[in-house]
Amino acid sequence: MNWRKGAYALVGGALGFLIVLVAHFTAIGVAIQTMGFFGSSSFTTGQALIFYFVVPLMTIAGAALTAKSLGANWRRSLAAGTAAFAVILGILLAIPKYSNYSPFNQNETLTLVCPAVAAVLVAIARKADTKPTGLIVTIGLTALLVLCAIFTEGYGFIIALLSWLLIPAFAGLFRRIN
Numbered sequence: 001m002n003w004r005k006g007a008y009a010l011v012g013g014a015l016g017f018l019i020v021l022v023a024h025f026t027a028i029g030v031a032i033q034t035m036g037f038f039g040s041s042s043f044t045t046g047q048a049l050i051f052y053f054v055v056p057l058m059t060i061a062g063a064a065l066t067a068k069s070l071g072a073n074w075r076r077s078l079a080a081g082t083a084a085f086a087v088i089l090g091i092l093l094a095i096p097k098y099s100n101y102s103p104f105n106q107n108e109t110l111t112l113v114c115p116a117v118a119a120v121l122v123a124i125a126r127k128a129d130t131k132p133t134g135l136i137v138t139i140g141l142t143a144l145l146v147l148c149a150i151f152t153e154g155y156g157f158i159i160a161l162l163s164w165l166l167i168p169a170f171a172g173l174f175r176r177i178n
Contacts, residue, residue: 002175005071009172010165012069013116017164019062020084020115024108027055059085063115066168067123071175080122084115104156109149112160117142120167127175134174141170 030051034043043051063084064077072080088111095107104112120138124130145163152159 002177005175006169006173009069010169013066013164013168016062016066023055023058063119066119070123072123080119083122084118087114087118109156113149113163116163120171124171129176131174138171
């Protein structure tokens with residue numbers, strides 16, 4: 001077990017989670033402002049710029065930072081960030097909307113858990129220093145956290161935080177020592 005790489009990946013996952021969480025709440029804030037409660041119900045130029053450019057770039061940066069903490073090069077890290085953002089878009093478009101509008105409901109939890117999964121899997125895929133045991137443990141932990149995100153109610157923030165901390169940490173922990 002490589003404790004140093006596991007701790008480094010844990011810190012990278014925590015920073016990535018903070019960046020993605022800020023992007024998530026920024027998108028919600030801009031969306032609420034455009035609902036017409038505070039005036040106009042359409043995007044201003046600044047709000048559109050934030051919603052369509054700043055939020056995706058922050059999401060990509062958070063996932064890329066997590067992938068970089070796992071030892072991926074910059075090109076693979078940006079690919080991991082782009083894959084994470086594509087997963088978020090896929091979840092938002094494919095999963096039907098629930099009538100539950102509470103914070104961190106199933107949809108919101110999945111849009112925070114699955115980017116961590118995508119970033120880690122893209123970062124460690126086909127890397128020579130990834131142990132097969134580590135890949136199996138990482139995929140098993142991922143499946144457990146995704147199932148918890150789908151079937152539990154009210155623990156969305158905890159599940160999202162654990163996914164951004166534990167999945168990168170276990171992927172880094174089971175890397176070969178160089």
